[in-house]
Amino acid sequence: MNTPSVATLSRLDPLGALSPDRLAELSSFCHTETMPADVDPFAEGSGLAQSVYVLHGAVEVTYQDGGHEVVTDTTVSGHRPIGKGRRILNARTLAPTELMRVDDDLIDIMVTWNQIETLGKFEVPADPADSARPAPGQTGWTQFIGVFSLDTLTSGAFASLPPAHIAELLQRFEPIEVRRGEVVLQEGDKGDFYYVIESGRARVTRLVGGVSMPLADLKSGDAFGEEALLVEGLRNATVTMRTDGRLLRLAKSDFDALLKQPLLTDIGYAEALARVTNGAQWLDVRFPSEYQHDRIPGAVNVPLGELRHALDVLDKAVEYIAYCQSGRRSAAAAFLLAQRGYKAAVLAGGIWSVHTAV
Numbered sequence: 603m604n605t606p607s608v609a610t611l612s613r614l615d616p617l618g619a620l621s622p623d624r625l626a627e628l629s630s631f632c633h634t635e636t637m638p639a640d641v642d643p644f645a646e647g648s649g650l651a652q653s654v655y656v657l658h659g660a661v662e663v664t665y666q667d668g669g670h671e672v673v674t675d676t677t678v679s680g681h682r683p684i685g686k687g688r689r690i691l692n693a694r695t696l697a698p699t700e701l702m703r704v705d706d707d708l709i710d711i712m713v714t715w716n717q718i719e720t721l722g723k724f725e726v727p728a729d730p731a732d733s734a735r736p737a738p739g740q741t742g743w744t745q746f747i748g749v750f751s752l753d754t755l756t757s758g759a760f761a762s763l764p765p766a767h768i769a770e771l772l773q774r775f776e777p778i779e780v781r782r783g784e785v786v787l788q789e790g791d792k793g794d795f796y797y798v799i800e801s802g803r804a805r806v807t808r809l810v811g812g813v814s815m816p817l818a819d820l821k822s823g824d825a826f827g828e829e830a831l832l833v834e835g836l837r838n839a840t841v842t843m844r845t846d847g848r849l850l851r852l853a854k855s856d857f858d859a860l861l862k863q864p865l866l867t868d869i870g871y872a873e874a875l876a877r878v879t880n881g882a883q884w885l886d887v888r889f890p891s892e893y894q895h896d897r898i899p900g901a902v903n904v905p906l907g908e909l910r911h912a913l914d915v916l917d918k919a920v921e922y923i924a925y926c927q928s929g930r931r932s933a934a935a936a937f938l939l940a941q942r943g944y945k946a947a948v949l950a951g952g953i954w955s956v957h958t959a960v
Contacts, residue, residue: 605629606657606702614655614702615682616713627752628712632704641695643684651706653683659699664691672696711756756943771860775850780843787841793830795851796861799823802847808839808907818910819844825941829906831857832866832934838907866937868950874923877947882921885946887935898925898956906931909938918944925949925956 611617611625611632620628634657637643643654643661660674666689673679684693777800780786786797789809799822806818806826817839820826830837831854852861869877878884884901886893893903904912906926916922922939924932929952939946949955 604634606632606634610657610702613681617709620712624712628704628708631708631752632702634700634702636698636700637695639695639697639699642693643695643699643701644690644693652703653686653706653709655683655702655704656680657700657702660696661693661699661701662696663693665689666691708752708756712752771852771856774856774860775852778849778851780847780849782843782845784843785840786843786849787827787837787839789837789840791837793827793835793837794854795827796825796831796854796857797827797841797852798825798850800848800850802849803844804841804847805844806839806841814840817907828857828937828941829934832862832930832937835930861941862937866933866940867947868929869923869947870950871955874947874949877921877923882923882947885922885924885932885935886926887924887931888926892927896953898953901925904935906935909935913939913942913944916944921945921947923947923949926952928952928954 606629608622608625608629611620611629612622617625617628656673656675658675660672661684662670662672663685664670665685669688671679673684684690775798780802786804789807799820801822803822804820804824804826805816806820807814807816809815820841826841827837829835874882874884878900884898886897886901886903887906887909888903889905890903893901897903904916916939922936922944924935924939924946925948926932926935929948929950932948932952936946936948
């Protein structure tokens with residue numbers, strides 16, 4: 603199987619509405635195949651929600667409504683997915699034919715974000731004092747492959763956003779220029795913004811016994827600063843730029859309304875137990891000393907401060923029910939998981955609610 607070129611994608615509907623950069627990224631998510639003559643291209647995997655395009659060759663299609671057509675790469679219908687919006691009775695290739703398949707959900711996500719961004723175009727705010735809203739041209743998701751990558755849009759923080767929040771979120775992000783060595787967040791300060799790295803690299807450090815210890819390195823597309831906003835506390839680490847770069851930041855009020863609420867799901871102990879019975883996993887995000895003496899049976903322990911390092915060993919096919927003492931730390935943990943594409947929920951009230959329930 604091969605990946606299609608940008609030129610090929612640009613002539614297909616509705617993909618041609620996307621920018622060349624977006625099409626280049628999308629091409630790696632598409633696959634082409636050459637089928638011999640007299641084969642039904644929908645015989646295998648016909649239940650999958652996919653769009654199938656004819657790149658070369660011809661496919662004869664008969665529809666349940668009695669319609670009939672031959673789709674080729676030279677016809678108008680060849681620019682559209684075969685039979686989209688109609689029920690196919692049968693289909694067959696009339697010659698060796700090259701087809702391209704792409705998931706419908708992926709197309710819909712890309713086109714939705716593209717149209718919303720195009721419609722919004724970040725109008726100048728009526729109140730000039732409203733500095734949280736960027737001026738025209740400052741921020742557009744199509745410009746930021748690292749931040750709004752396909753991985754992010756399909757399995758990261760923005761994949762879970764209600765469509766109604768997308769345009770507003772894009773308008774509320776404020777771009778800021780940063781320099782190498784600049785401290786963006788200082789450990790112990792009050793949390794006020796959520797950050798996404800558009801370009802550049804940063805390092806996360808924490809004071810341990812008076813010594814600054816590195817915790818993580820961040821790159822384009824990575825986010826930080828959510829912990830203090832979620833738990834209404836102070837910054838628990840320092841973030842320093844390792845290179846010049848550009849950040850997108852979101853004020854706490856916008857973070858709460860547009861990201862925190864859509865991504866965080868609180869559930870009670872009874873529902874959590876039912877989910878665990880059906881395959882979910884308890885995730886204790888407290889310190890090992892807390893976990894050792896008071897834990898929910900079957901829970902795995904990954905302290906909140908170490909969660910970023912454990913992402914590679916966690917399973918995206920498993921739902922995690924995060925808990926701590928009260929629900930504060932687990933809210934930060936669940937948000938961190940959700941914005942990276944993991945299925946996560948928060949045990950409302952933490953382990954205190956378990957003691958009350960049993």
